[in-house]
Amino acid sequence: MTTLTKGGNGFVPTVPLRIAVRGRATDAMALLLTERGVVRGDHDVVFHGQPEHPTGAVRLTRAEDGGDWLEIALPTVEPEVARVLVVGSTDRGTLRDVPGLAVEAIAPDGTPVARYDVTDAAGETAMVLAELYRRAGGWKFRAVGQGWAEGLEGLATDHGVHVAGADPTGTPTPAPAPARQTPQPDFPVPAPAPVPGFAPAPAPAPAPAPGFAPPPAAVVPPGAVPAPAPAPAPGPGSVTPRYPAAPAPAPVGYGTPAAAQGGYGAPAPAQAAQPVPAAPAGPAAPGQDDVWAYGPVFDPYTETGRDNDVITVDGLPPGPVVVQLEVPDAGYTGLTILDRRNKEGDNLVNSTEDHYFGRVLATVPGHGTLRLRLEAEGPWRLDVSPLASARPLTEREAEFRGPDVLLHTGGVADLAIDYRGDDNLIVNVYELAGHDDHAALPHDDNVVNEIGKRRETVPLTEGPLVVQFEMADGPWRARLKRVSPRTGPLFAESAPANPWQTPAPQDRKGWFSRGR
Structure with missing residues (x-):
């Protein structure tokens, strides 16, 4: 499991996830947002008064211990939805008074994959605890921890839901109009299909989506925050890349080893890039830049070293990939593809720049192994990531x-x-x-x-x-x-x-x- 601090993020597998909102007397809610950061309509708010999205992709249930669970089937979330906010709220004081306030993502087999413990809640009564958002053809989980002193009404208003009876300043308006009924969708609502091979969850009310084992009990004491793993110290001659590297790898435990990290001066151990299930291809939402349905998605691979080298990346899906290379103290930089007989193929880089940085296209052959001959002077860093990145x-x-x-x-x-x-x-x-x-x-x-x-x-x-x-x-x-x-x-x-x-x-x- 990846334990995140506020603002941290990481890939999660594109499978049905159960999001547990922990903390006594805390209610959960979900907002499905477009790329513009707003809901499309009433149906994009899932809460106790409307516990299921019309598509069945997001449902709110209650656990046996009284806590709230959001069941989010990531593969079936509509392409127009770019982010799913996980909201926690209380009407018994403020969130500062809630012991053990946390949010945890759990896989269908009951394995936790990401957790965020909230330790800095103040006088707010509602908070975006976390969000799931699309990135590079998959989904990432981000620890948010942003609160609203105005409560759920203020939070909802800021995301495109106008709460009748209050103006933007919070002043009640006289004689509020009666509430509209939630509009029914113009298409039939499919029943969520069970996920085969997973144990069913305990029967909360309303009935949970099939395919989830109950999440394990929280083991972190109230208010305690597990210390994050220290970042590796950079080696001699290390530099900061001009652009961010490929997206962070998925949590370890899904057959997806974390990408090698380290300074440019110290070679990192070679690791195979493992395929990660991609979101199903489908129609793209207009204006949604992250939508990309071509090519497989896999965990990015990183290697660092010095001077000339031959780089081998095993376990890649065949097809085009993006190779990012930075050599901060370059004299001559060359990068060439090698075939299975170690014969040189396509030349990807041929540069005499003093500081080389670039992203190039390479094609992984059918056997899934990409071999590259690198000619460089001094420290270097190379990343291999999916075309979608x-x-x-x-x-x-x-x-x-x-x-x-x-x-x-x-x-x-x-x-x-x-x-x-x-x-x-x-x-x-x-x-x-x-x-x-x-x-x-x-x-x-x-x-x-x-x-x-x-x-x-x-x-x-x-x-x-x-x-x-x-x-x-x-x-x-x-x-x-x-x-x-x-x-x-x-x-x-x-x-x-x-x-x-x-x-x-x-x-x-x-x-x-x-x-x-």
């Missing part, structure tokens, strides 16, 4: 340096590039529409091949696209312009009439009683 292109201008791999998931658009280097700028585009072979990318379309500083605007077709800056020796900027709504079959089923419109506030009155 690449940075998305947006309409906000972003700064880059060196080769990179970007993703475009929107509609027809123009890509504006401002390149400040002196050597070649080569940009390739891979169109993935209709390409179902995840073990290889389709043939690329070379859209830029120029030398020296220049500004370039390139037309892009509708996503999903991989945009590869194969060569770029200096700083550059990029952003999307004139982005059209997506119209392809991948998105037609889920796209609303106006995907950029903020959902209207939802009037609700008397939602947040404890119901005990």
Whole structure:
């Protein structure tokens, strides 16, 4: 189990999870939010007065000990939902008075996978304890610990739910209108399917979703916080990467060893990258940059070392991956793929920059082993991560340096590039529409091949696209312009009439009683 401190996060397996909200007299609630951080309607709030989401993906139940459980079936959460907030509240004093306030994520077999103990609660009566959010094709769990002194009404209002009877300043309005009934969905609500092979949970009221063993009793004393593992000390010659490395690995215990860590000066032990179950492919939500349904998702792999080396990564799923390399004291840097006979194949990096940093595309062969020959001077760090972890292109201008791999998931658009280097700028585009072979990318379309500083605007077709800056020796900027709504079959089923419109506030009155 991963014990997190406030603000910490980590990958969790994409399986049905039970979220236990611990603490006497504490109620749980869930908010399903879009990429804009608001609910789409009344149905996206799950609490005691409305204990089940219409899709069945989120349900609120009560344990035998009186605590609340949120059952969140991650594989069936709608693509339009980017985050699921886990909220705790009390109407008996404040959260500071709640002993042992904590939130814990538990797998279907009863194994805890993440926990956050709240130790700094104050005078608030409601708090976002944690959130589950999409990242790199999977899900991460973040310890939040953000409280609202205004209680659930204030928290709900800030996330797009308008509570009738109070204005934004908290002043009650006279003669509140009667509450509306929760609208029924326009589609049939499927019954949640049981997860085979798992022991059923004890029978709380209402009935729990099948497929969960009861969570183990809390073993952390009230108020105690397990100390997090100390970060490894950097080795000699270590540097801070210019950009964040690949996403943090999933908790150990799911066949997913933690990625090797350590300073650039001290080689880290080689570890195989283990596949992690990916979220099921489905229609993407407009404006949701993290949606990416192409290619498998696996635990990122990290290795550090010095000077020339041969790097072997076993256990990768076949197909395209992103290789990030940084060499802070470079003279010459080269990176080449080796085949099973140790013959050199594609050359990925050929640079004479003093400080090399870049992300490049590599293809893992069918046998699942990626071998790379690295030529470098001094300390280096190399990360291998899924294609889904690449940075998305947006309409906000972003700064880059060196080769990179970007993703475009929107509609027809123009890509504006401002390149400040002196050597070649080569940009390739891979169109993935209709390409179902995840073990290889389709043939690329070379859209830029120029030398020296220049500004370039390139037309892009509708996503999903991989945009590869194969060569770029200096700083550059990029952003999307004139982005059209997506119209392809991948998105037609889920796209609303106006995907950029903020959902209207939802009037609700008397939602947040404890119901005990």
